[in-house]
Amino acid sequence: MAYMFGLIGYPIKHSLSPWIHKQFMKTTGMEGDYCIYEVTPEDSFEAFIGQLKSSRVDGFNITVPYKEKIISYLDDIDPVALKIGAVNTVVNRNGKWIGYNTDGKGYVRSLNSKFPNLLKKVTKRALILGAGGAAKGIFAALEEVGFKRVDIANRTKEKAVMICGRHKHQSQVYSFKDVEQRLHDYDIVIQTTSVGMKPQVDQSVLSDDTNFSPVPIYSDIVYQPIRTNFLQRAEQSGAQIHYGHTMLLYQAQYAFELWTGRKPNIGQMDEELKQILKGR
Structure with missing residues (x-):
């Protein structure tokens, strides 16, 4: 056939x-x-x-x-x-x-392929940057695999609040500026916007003075370029990174x-x- x-x-x-x-x-x-x-x-x-x-x-x-x-x-x-x-x-x-x-489940599968120990943790905490379609799918999938806390940061809080309202989590909603110094509160920070995609490769949703702590894993769903500005800055801090492709x-x-x-x-x-x- x-x-x-x-x-x-x-x-x-x-x-x-x-x-x-x-x-x-x-x-x-x-x-x-x-x-x-x-x-x-x-x-x-x-x-x-x-x-x-x-x-x-x-x-x-x-x-x-x-x-x-x-x-x-x-x-x-x-x-x-x-x-x-x-x-x-x-x-x-x-x-x-x-x-x-398939976006959310595909994302979790890709995460598990590189960081299986993350999904085994009992108190998994994630921060999603962005509140578009990809963020919706990833939020639902993280909830399904047992993340105890999933927060969202977005340029406008209204869209993030709408996503959180569809789920059982007691999530926090932040502006990008508000969350820049608290990335270390999470096990993984996931960049789900199109910011940083070719040809605007120097752009990032987070400002230049953001504290990229080496504690969380940093993930970007953008795959052109492979190593986005967001991932480069995270890697320079000593953190582990997860590619969008x-x-x-x-x-x-x-x-x-x-x-x-x-x-x-x-x-x-x-x-x-x-x-x-x-x-x-």
Whole structure:
């Protein structure tokens, strides 16, 4: 059986998802293809979805700007994706489209692959920088794996308060400035905004006089560049760092598992993907 998968979004011409999923097919001995479906703002999203529903697509990923828009076209939605309010993976199950969000679980898998002892701690504490879609997914996943405290810092507190209100944690909400001298209160600090992404590689959500304590692990979901300004400053403080491209790999692994029932081995793909990104 040859599978048919794809990615919907805009702009996505340079996405690495086709490479990742074709590697997964190779390692699991499966046959199929992974296509790019670029739907511009001028295109009719409804018309495109109608065409896709009449095709034999087995599943697809969906990225900006359509993670929320796709929900009204689904037959069912996973409770986690419903709580987050965004879908990035759709499974065609017997003709029914089921929506999932693999970001949070993928992030936790990537974290566990490098820092397994962190997830074994009883009193795990995390600080999330940013309150966008990625922050929502990561917050839910950290809660699920037993983090006792998950706080959020954001430019505007209102969005962070809305995320915290959806969960059972008694979380604290800070401005970026308020939290800059208390990073040592956490086991991990996770940067979830797009700040620091190419070409604005010198930017950071935290100011130059931030106290990057060597105590927590610092994680950034940005993967272009691999070593963001945020991660460079954390590393200079003596802290351990966690690269963003690993989340990309593991959320894709979870999506592939939902589509096929097979969990592909990441193996050397971590290093291979890092080298591809460095060459861009």
